[in-house]
Amino acid sequence: MSGMEPLMIMSLMASATAAGTTAAGTIASGNAQKSSAITQARQGQELATAQNKYAIEQAKMNRRAARSVAEQQRQRGDTELSAAQRKAEDLRLKRNLAVSKMIAQGAGSGFAPGAGDLAFREDDLFRYGTRQASLATGEGLQVQQDYDFAAANTLYDAESGLWAARREGALRSSAASSGVANARGISLTPSYLSAAGTIAAGAGEGFEKYKRG
Numbered sequence: 001m002s003g004m005e006p007l008m009i010m011s012l013m014a015s016a017t018a019a020g021t022t023a024a025g026t027i028a029s030g031n032a033q034k035s036s037a038i039t040q041a042r043q044g045q046e047l048a049t050a051q052n053k054y055a056i057e058q059a060k061m062n063r064r065a066a067r068s069v070a071e072q073q074r075q076r077g078d079t080e081l082s083a084a085q086r087k088a089e090d091l092r093l094k095r096n097l098a099v100s101k102m103i104a105q106g107a108g109s110g111f112a113p114g115a116g117d118l119a120f121r122e123d124d125l126f127r128y129g130t131r132q133a134s135l136a137t138g139e140g141l142q143v144q145q146d147y148d149f150a151a152a153n154t155l156y157d158a159e160s161g162l163w164a165a166r167r168e169g170a171l172r173s174s175a176a177s178s179g180v181a182n183a184r185g186i187s188l189t190p191s192y193l194s195a196a197g198t199i200a201a202g203a204g205e206g207f208e209k210y211k212r213g
Helices: 005-108 116-184 189-212
Strands: none
16 A cells, blocks of 8 residues: 555545535434424414414403393393383373263263264274374384394304304414424425435545545
8 A cells, every 4th residue: 555545545534524524414404494393383383272262262252242232132122112012001091081081071062972973083083092002012013123133133243253263263273283284294305415415525525536646
């Protein structure tokens, strides 16, 4: 073995060592990037879970409040109907009193009850009082229906809000889970290929030095 050969061998070993060190660094960098991506994806998943919990809790609070409001609206409708029914009954009493008074006045004037013009006026007054009482009851029913409809809308909006919060939460969770899966699935092949290229280049460089020597 000539005096130069040990130097050439040392040169080859040095090139291989340097290439191996660089390759290891490339692989380590790839692992670090993948680990960072997984960490960020998990943080995103935790944030999505927190957001979902907050949104659903808010929607449930809104639903509880809506149920209270709807109950108040229904009670208001029942109250309005009761008031209308009392008004209608009062109108019927006034109608009966007016008819009775007209009959009494007619009898005192010498007119026979239920005869002639007096009978016509009695019937007209009775029909008028009945119509007014019916209108009062109808108005009360309409108001009650309006309050019931408002209560139904209040509950529907609250239920829709909770459904939307759960739906958005499911989509948010799915996206976060996909992010974690994608991070875990990041391929390190490019890092390995780059490392292999570095090692091959180092070996080639050492071999070229050996040939020149």
